[in-house]
Amino acid sequence: MRSAIGDLLTPREMAHESGWSVKSIRKLLAERRIRHLKRGNRYLIPKSAIDDFLNANMIEPEDRSGDLCVPETNGAPL
Secondary structure, three states: OOOOOOOEEOHHHHHHHHOOOHHHHHHHHHOOOOOOEEEOOEEEEEOOHHHHHHHHHOOOOEOOOOOEOOOOOOOOOO
16 A cells, blocks of 8 residues: 555555565664654655665675776766
């Protein structure tokens, strides 16, 4: 059931949208690692919370010299 508050999802809805388990979503909520709103005993999560979490925790690969790898774009903007 979609929440009536726009882009806010319940943990079950977020799990369905992201492909992650409900247990994983609830663990992130309990550890306060993703943005959310707690209203009484309900958690509401912005749709963008998983993308924000992934962007904040993404580890970029390094080449053998220890420098960060930057993809070649042949002069084209990313």
